[in-house]
Amino acid sequence: MKSPGPIIVALDFDSRRAAEAVVDRLGGECRFYKVGELLTAAGPDLVRHLVAQGHEVFLDLKLFEIPNSVSGAVRAAGSLGASMVTVHSMGGTGIMAAAVAAARDFPRLRVLALTVVTSMTGTDLADIGVADPAGEQVLRLAGLARKAGCHGVIASPQETAQLRGLLGPDSLIVTPGVTLPGESGADHARPGTPRAAVVAGASHIVVGRSVTRAADPAAALRLVRTDAGL
Ligand code: C5P
Numbered sequence: 001m002k003s004p005g006p007i008i009v010a011l012d013f014d015s016r017r018a019a020e021a022v023v024d025r026l027g028g029e030c031r032f033y034k035v036g037e038l039l040t041a042a043g044p045d046l047v048r049h050l051v052a053q054g055h056e057v058f059l060d061l062k063l064f065e066i067p068n069s070v071s072g073a074v075r076a077a078g079s080l081g082a083s084m085v086t087v088h089s090m091g092g093t094g095i096m097a098a099a100v101a102a103a104r105d106f107p108r109l110r111v112l113a114l115t116v117v118t119s120m121t122g123t124d125l126a127d128i129g130v131a132d133p134a135g136e137q138v139l140r141l142a143g144l145a146r147k148a149g150c151h152g153v154i155a156s157p158q159e160t161a162q163l164r165g166l167l168g169p170d171s172l173i174v175t176p177g178v179t180l181p182g183e184s185g186a187d188h189a190r191p192g193t194p195r196a197a198v199v200a201g202a203s204h205i206v207v208g209r210s211v212t213r214a215a216d217p218a219a220a221l222r223l224v225r226t227d228a229g230l
Contacts, residue, residue, distance in 0.1 A: 007194075007224060008058050010034040010176070010197045010208035016042035022212050029218045032083075034206055035121045036060035044080055048053060051081035058084035058174070058206075062114060064091045067098035078106030086154060086175070089113040089141040094150035112174055113145030118189035135159070138230060139166060146171065146220070157192025164201030176206040180223055194228035 009022060009030050011019040019038055023030075033055055035047055047057050059082040063070045077085040087099045096113055103109040115138040116125070122134060130137055141151050142163050152172025155163050160173055167173070173195040177190060197205045207224050212221035 001031050005031060006198075006202075006204045006230065007221065007228070008032040008034050008174070008204055008206045009211050009221065010036070010060075010206050011038050011212065011214070012036065013038055014041050019046065022217055023053075023055075025134050025217050026211075026221060029221050032056045032058065032204075033210075034058040034060050036062075044076075047080045047082060053078055056083040057081065058086075060086050062086050062088060063099065064088035064095070067094050070095050071098045071102040073213045074102035074109070074111065075105065078103060083108050084110045084112055086112050086114055086174075087150070089150075089153075093144055093148045093155045096145055096150055100149040100151075110151040110172060111149075112172060113141065113148075113150045115141040115145075115153060115155070115159075118156055118177065123156065135162075139163070142166060152203065156190035156201075157197040157202070158190040160197060160200035160202050172203045173201060174204040174206060175200075175202040176208070178205045178207045178210070178224070180210055180220075180227060194224050198230070199229045222229075 011033050018040060033050055035131040050057050059077045061077060063073050072176045074085055078171060087096055089096060093130055096229055099111045103111050116134050125134060125137060138159055145153055152174060156175050157175050160175055163173055171216055178194050178197055179191045181193050194205050211217050211220045
């Protein structure tokens with residue numbers, strides 16, 4: 001299979017038909033898709049279908065459960081042929097270690113940890129008893145994720161450089177919150193351009209609406225790739 005490249009397009013749609021229309025329009029321009037809430041609307045067969053077509057799938061399950069349940073969900077993701085799955089590091093080392101152990105049966109499956117979701121403010125953290133600023137909490141959780149054996153983390157473009165320093169060269173750093181130069185940051189808390197994300201050390205960038213809602217998605221994806229210098 002051809003290398004999927006480091007750009008992942010987020011299929012944030014409420015139906016399989018809408019998602020597949022964009023996949024068709026992108027054709028060979030995109031080899032890597034993120035499926036999150038779409039899984040609930042479209043069902044697992046969409047993932048099997050994407051994998052059968054030669055795509056890689058990042059299944060953004062954001063797991064936060066007891067270790068036994070997390071293991072089961074990771075095994076299910078691996079059985080579907082997913083290449084990436086997400087787990088919440090705020091759930092602690094046990095959950096992350098369970099995810100990593102379950103992924104061992106699926107050689108291409110990578111476990112990525114979410115740290116502090118970008119919508120959380122300092123007040124939100126204080127409300128749940130976390131006194132440290134968000135930036136420090138991100139670094140603490142990323143360090144825990146590394147110790148638990150996670151293959152990488154999800155990070156905003158603005159956190160990526162510090163995380164690359166902490167995690168070293170081999171860790172995956174997958175960066176959503178990517179917008180094209182001149183585009184507004186939509187609803188992202190800490191957005192950045194594709195180039196900024198790559199320069200900061202992102203291994204993959206996730207782009208959604210800038211591509212999927214564009215009049216010409218393939219042209220928009222080419223702009224992302226060109227900006228990133230890929
Ligand atoms: O904004 P865009 O459509 O590019 O979003 C792509 C992905 O980025 C979404 O699927 C979501 O996982 C993530 N995202 C985020 N924080 C936001 C908005 C989107 O992490 N505020």
